[in-house]
Amino acid sequence: MTLTTREARKTLRWSVIAGLVMVFTSAVGMMESFDDRLIIYPVLSLGYLMLFWIVPLAGFQATHLPRLEGIEPPGKGLSNVLIGALTGLGAGVILAVFVVVADRFDLREVFVSISPRLVRLLTFEDTLPGGLLATVLIPTLLGTAGGAFHLLRDNLGRRLVLALEWVLVVAILEGVVAQILRQIRLDALGERIYTQRALEWFAAVALFLAILPIPASRTGTNQVERIRQRLFSIDPAQRIRNSVVSAVVILVFLILLPQLLGSLLSEVLANVGLFLIMGLGLNIVVGLAGMLDLGYVAFFAVGAYTVAVLTSSLSPRFAPELSWWLALPVALLVSALSGVMIGTPVIRMRGDYLAIVTLGFGEIIRILFLSDWLSPIFGGAQGILDIPGIPLGVTRVSGISPESILYFAFAFVLIAAWVSWSLQHSRIGRAWNALREDETVAAAMGVNTVRAKLDAFIVGAILAGGAGALFAAKLGSVFPSSFELLVSIIILVVVIVGGMGNIVGVAVGAVVLIGILGGPNVPGLMAEFAEFKLLIYGALLIFMMLRRPEGLIPARARYRELHADEADQDAWLDKSIHPIQSRPSSSETTAEPDC
């Protein structure tokens, strides 16, 4: 059996990609530092997962051919397995070369993470025989598995992946699962299936086998669109009834959730909530009105500092020690005003220039809070401490009990989502859409462009200000360092990865990025990633820009724009591929006269 040039090139390409990803993961120290965290006891550590995940994927991709209209899909067979194996082999060889180099030469002066221990881990010295041979062989096996995946029937393949995903999720999110089990008084089960924070291998196998029979449906954008269409095809009365029922269900769920999660997870989720509120605000500015604002954190800071000054007893100059409830409207108002102040001068700029100028303004606000000049009011680098939290009846809600803060976060998120939803579907929402598409023509249609842009800025500022007010009450103190440029960028990443212009998308983005990876100064569920958080953010952003620029859950307009050709092609295929598949029967009928 020989490979065509095209296949050879593809094999080479994917083995290099997989090999370099493995080398990179090792060299930046991810492999070594994640090795301490076992995820499936005693066989798999997070380090090895981070190291090898790319290989089966590369093996799969190397033999993956897109479905082309009019061309019969090539037969699947041994060649898929062979190419997968070659891809894995190539990747393994690259890794082995790296191991040899790392072993022979002392590279630690430049690459601090390339340590003897790393070499031991990569050659499986403590676990497997064979040394370097194992380094090559294991990727080869994984690549083979990836290539062999093509031989499975579609449905079985999807089910295998789903089961595998579930096992990994349950294993990696040990903290969450164990906590939930504890809350529902199943501690015994939790202790039985987890050892040293890792899922026991028999539990993993059991879970895998339990999930395997569940039929997996195709997911993806088509699915989202299909659900959307099904929702909109139901008659309105039914739809209202459905939405009332689902609203009640969601509400009950939200009320029970913090109790179920316990304080650690509530804390994480509250942070997700804060970023989600800001994400929704920025989504209005960037996603709807199309203005790239890189200084969005400024409004968050203004909201937080306003509440701090008004409620804290330690506010340096002016300390009225108001209740949080009185400070909140003031904070929203001040944020709105700062929205006007920052917005007015920059509003006539477009695109890149706007981004640069807002970035500057965002930094100016932070530096003002940090400055000596204003430190008599805002406390400079020491910030403002002793913010009393939210008085509620006889108690006081603050970050000390994350569960109760979570309720506030939920309420704020619901309000923010409602505000953005109704604005999006109102006249001003239409104006924003037009503005984003073509400012000049929007003006010619009678849209007051300056006004509409300023409105977007103000709404965004108010939402961020609200998040800031909640943040101050939650943390009990504010410091300028909480409002760095990075926060603006992370919020933007949340919006982009989730799906710009789409409320559900922003929510998914916030949960995935802030909840799982963690935000700036904020731990996520996978605390292990802390050091590598930004690296993963960056990688994710690049991947999304290349492969799914519309985000995880895209807004329809963006999806249409970015995938118009594919959507047309899909529509074509749906119509034309099915007849091809049913051709045998039609050829029978045409063959009849001959007989």
Next chain:
Amino acid sequence: MSEPTPIDQPVLELRNVHTHYGPVHVLKEVSLEIRPGQIVCLLGGNASGKTTTLKTILGMVSPTSGEVVIGGRIVNGLPTAEIVKLGVSMVPENRRLFNRMTVKENLEIGAYLRSGDTSEDLDRILKLFPVLEQRLTQRAGTLSGGEQQMVAVGRALMAQPKLLLMDEPSMGLAPILVTQNFEIIQQINQAGTTVLMVEQNARLALSIADYGYVLQTGRIVLNDTAQKLATNPEMRRAYLGEVD
């Protein structure tokens, strides 16, 4: 006595309008007048200031001196939205639809400044362009050139304008569509909308217009009824491509 009756009052008048882009003098002493029910065309070659004239009328650039008068009111310096409110809408050059929005959303934006129910206007537009009926939920960018032109015209008409400004309606369209387009302009005009059309295709424009102005490097060099312009020897040589 000499006060003009509302019927005679020009829908639009430019009085000695000068417009600059930065230091560059683009429009030089442009004066023109459009009476109700007319089709007026503004002819001229590239860079003669045709589009700038439209932009000046709509307030997208403000004139450095002179007056733009719409319905008897001086509108210099008013924001575009206010001028659109006075009943002026534009079909921009190259159509410039909101490509990612659906046809229906495009049309609705046209009626942005009008409050209340616009479904009647939508019906009216669909009667004028029946093809668009099936296209309403389609992304505007996926339409053919001719259909896009219909949406662009429909979008402008949604505002129920008194004066319709058209920037190069023939640009980028197949000859048969151009003819169709001009028939539609006539139809719209007969329904009571005054039209100011900027066009490079002088022959075609003059065939449906009542009156014409010729711009050359920002200055009006000729103006006359369309019939006379079409037979004007200077005009024929310079713009109609005829050598006597």
